[in-house]
Structure formats: structure tokens, C-alpha cells
Amino acid sequence: xxxxxxxxxxxxxxxxxxxxxxxxxxxxxxxxxxxxxxxxxxxxxxxxxxxxxxxxxxxxxxxxxxxxxxxxxxxxxxxxxxxxxxxxxxxxxxxxxxxxxxxx
Numbered sequence: 001x002x003x004x005x006x007x008x009x010x011x012x013x014x015x016x017x018x019x020x021x022x023x024x025x026x027x028x029x030x031x032x033x034x035x036x037x038x039x040x041x042x043x044x045x046x047x048x049x050x051x052x053x054x055x056x057x058x059x060x061x062x063x064x065x066x067x068x069x070x071x072x073x074x075x076x077x078x079x080x081x082x083x084x085x086x087x088x089x090x091x092x093x094x095x096x097x098x099x100x101x102x103x104x
Contacts, residue, residue, distance in 0.1 A: 025098055028091040033080055042099040054101025060093035 031040060034052075038044050042053025052060065067077040068089070081089060 025091065025094040028088065028095050030084060030088045030092060031095060033084075034092055034096075037076075038096070042096045043102050051102040052096035053099035055097055057093055057097035060097055061090065064089045064093060 037046055037049045038052045042051055042055075044051050063072065064081055066072040067074060068081045068084075070078060084092075
């Protein structure tokens with residue numbers, strides 16, 4: 001394979017990495033905090049607790065920000081996310097958005 005073709009192939013593969021990572025994010029370090037109620041896969045084992053798997057990424061980020069700011073006044077959620085960094089929240093949102101949704 002000519003050098004230029006290999007270089008182009010390598011460049012294309014590297015360009016695809018961020019998109020692939022967004023679809024299959026690494027397990028967040030703080031996942032256990034959320035998984036206690038929402039399940040690691042985003043399918044809550046608790047009645048009345050929302051499933052997060054497959055939710056829209058922007059929705060999850062907005063919801064987490066609202067819980068942290070108090071705009072959504074749910075004490076347990078505010079306590080859970082209040083000490084997390086924005087990076088932690090983004091990782092958690094990406095994780096749950098990438099999970100397979102709850103079957104109907």
C-alpha cells in the first residue's frame with residue numbers, strides 16, 4: 001500500500017476516535033453514586049426512579065445542571081450531584097446516553 005494511502009487511512013481512523021468514544025464512553029469513576037438508584041446500565045431497579053439509559057445527552061446534561069443549581073428541587077439529586085465536577089457530570093451523562101434504552 002503506498003505511503004500516502006496508509007497515511008490517509010490512519011488519519012481517517014484517528015478522526016473517527018472521538019465519535020466512537022462518544023458512542024462507547026469509558027465507565028465513569030463516579031458511576032457508583034448514580035448506579036445505586038438508576039442502575040449501572042441506566043435501567044433503574046427501583047420503582048419510581050427514572051431509567052437513564054438511552055436518554056438524550058443534552059437533556060441529561062441540562063437535567064444534571066438543574067439538579068446541581070437547585071432549579072430542579074429534588075433534595076436527593078442535589079445532594080448526589082452537588083459535589084461533582086462539571087467533567088464528572090459530563091462523563092455520567094455521556095455514559096447513560098450511550099447505554100441501550102429500557103425495552104418497552
